[in-house]
Amino acid sequence: MTDFVVQDRALAKAKERAKALSAFRLGDLVFKNITLSAAVTVLVILGGVILSLIRGSIPAFHAMGFEFLTSQSWNPVTDKFGALPAIYGTVVTSLLAIVVAVPLGLGVAVFLTELCPMWARRPIGIAIELLAGIPSIIYGIWGLFIFAPFLQEYVQPAIIEFFAPIPFLSSVFAGPAYGIGTFTAGIILAIMILPFITSISRDVFSTVPPVLKEAAYGIGCTTWEVVRKVVIPYTRVGVVGGVMLGLGRALGETMAVTFIIGNAHKISGSLLAPGTTISATIANEFTEAVGDIYTSSLIALGLLLFLITFVVLAFARLMLMRLDQKGGKP
């Protein structure tokens, strides 16, 4: 009699356990598939971005064809649009930003990893990274009201005067000093991407095995020689990745540039003259665009921008991934 009760109980327990297990299994399956579909959604978002931009830009390419990429005219009245000035402005401002930001960023990274006293490293590092936290529009308003007038008053006249006697450079730095323009936009972009270049360079600098540096110091190298001959060659791939990442940021930066580029749809030989970029054109004109071709042209500009930044950023990531693999090996 008691045997039956015990058996019954055991049976009930086993059933309960089986139930709990199957509930677990079901919960597991559901949870796994939820997370899996979330991961796939990230890919879907990217696909959606590309597809919707392509769809939106079809009318523009249909109307203008290949000329859209090579034409310099931007005329809403005749519905003739060319992307060349915007592409030119985007590339020039970004390159200018890179030229200024790379030496600065590497300098800060070297300072933070080699020269700075330990106690000050974290606060200074955070302060530089705060530059990345300041919203783009703040750089814009600051650049327009404070920085551009300052450049116009004190810096640009000196630059114009300095380069005036030099044949080719005199036209690159030709006046008048507007304050706003391609040059100013490039400088502001440089400040904005400085923290990205700095923090990545600093991270990759710290992957250099101490023994390599110690060996170099041991044979009497100066700090500069250690950085130049040991640290930078060892981390070259990572630094290039960081620079490309900064370039990607600079290419797509919108609000700051919109404030200070001057929004002139023409290619000007002088860096000091107003110009435009892809992102600034879209930000300025999209809500005012009337007509399918106009809107579509702006979306086509967006597609171009996305493709350019995609290539640059993909390249940056590949470089950084290569460094990761190298770092993973003993």
Place this chain on the structure above:
Amino acid sequence: MSEFSMSLYNARRRKNLFAKAACVAATGIGLAFLALILGVLLWKGLSGLNLAVFTEMTPPPGAKGGLLNAIMGSVIMTVLGVIVGTPLGLMAGTYMAEYGRYTKLTLVVRFINDILLSAPSIVIGLFVYEVLVSTVGHFSAWAGAVSLAVLVVPVVVRTTEDMLLLVPGGLREAAVALGMPRSLIIRKISYRAAKAGLITGVLLAVARVSGETAPLLFTALNNQFWSTNLNAPMSSLPAVIFQFALSPYKDWQQLAWTGALIITVTVLMLSIIARVLSAPRAQK
């Protein structure tokens, strides 16, 4: 020491000194720009900061007013964007760190996510315009919130994955040995161990989107009046700053500076809190 090697020595020393000085100068320039930007913001913004800024609506040109509707719009859209974007990013990051750590899919998603992380926000705005505005026919706060959500996702995915990868495998193994199912381990062990890091990710995402302007310009547009209707255009602080700063009116420009100060202080506070929270875990 011969004269030749002495001069070489001196040249090397000079070069070293020069390079060091250049590095210090570079750091000085970076810090100077930070100080200049924050200083100007405080100086220009504080003078216009008063109670009216937080209690009155954006004024027509030439009149006094505040930024209440813009602040509320920003808060509403940021909160909505974070509510929509965070779960998605959290789940995707969970898959990458827990279920599919070594799968091809994870590699691809990580790569794509890193690109989305730095993708131009204005392009995201265009995307949402195409999907949610041009199909519906009018601008709406929903579209603004969705575009912010798209920006939230990559930030959260990235930090979630990083933080879950930092959870020691031993913790998970101990739980497995007790017979816990995978989903329970993730929720009860991994999430708890990585809690501070996960919160950091959300804070960083909030900091990132609350200053975003470009994607809102043609999704939520702007609205001069008080509106909580999510199907109508809604004002936002960055959009108002953009409009007011470029206007010729002194009152508007002053409000733009004050708004800029409010945004910057909020964003920097968020990113500092996030940093403090994650400091003991991820020493960078």
